[in-house]
Amino acid sequence: MIRSKSLLVHPGGQDNFDDAFAFILLHQVGHAVVDVLQLDLGVSTEEAADQFVAMIAGMAPGELDGLVNGVAALQDLEFDWETPDTGATTIGSDRGATLTCLLYGGNPDAHANLVEQGELTASRATSCVGEFADLQARWTALLESHLNQG
Numbered sequence: 001m002i003r004s005k006s007l008l009v010h011p012g013g014q015d016n017f018d019d020a021f022a023f024i025l026l027h028q029v030g031h032a033v034v035d036v037l038q039l040d041l042g043v044s045t046e047e048a049a050d051q052f053v054a055m056i057a058g059m060a061p062g063e064l065d066g067l068v069n070g071v072a073a074l075q076d077l078e079f080d081w082e083t084p085d086t087g088a089t090t091i092g093s094d095r096g097a098t099l100t101c102l103l104y105g106g107n108p109d110a111h112a113n114l115v116e117q118g119e120l121t122a123s124r125a126t127s128c129v130g131e132f133a134d135l136q137a138r139w140t141a142l143l144e145s146h147l148n149q150g
């Protein structure tokens, strides 16, 4: 896992930039989907948008595996990319751990190295596949009524 204060200057930074950009884009689409469809997920708007990212990543194994690197890079940047100049950190440790767990849970084979690298604790990893399955079931149930409207 590449850790850097800048997405652009670290060796391999282009990959981090692409992964971070993909995460931000999908996160914003997640906000739009939740808002337009008025989905009640029982979580904060930020968590709901993050869940959308994890769900999409889980549906595209091999295509979006780098998202976890983008999350780590954004976490390391320690600034709020949704509301700059606030001094806030957008992805704190709890949010980052949840995102990492859900991305792992959606494709554990591709992310097996996260435990070895210390990005995900072994104890948390054991529950991530189940957490992802629960998330996917909640989203599928909420989206089905919108998909079957003809």
Ligand SMILES: [Zn+2]
Residues within 6 Å of the ligand: 027, 031, 045, 046, 049, 082
């Ligand atoms: Zn957001």
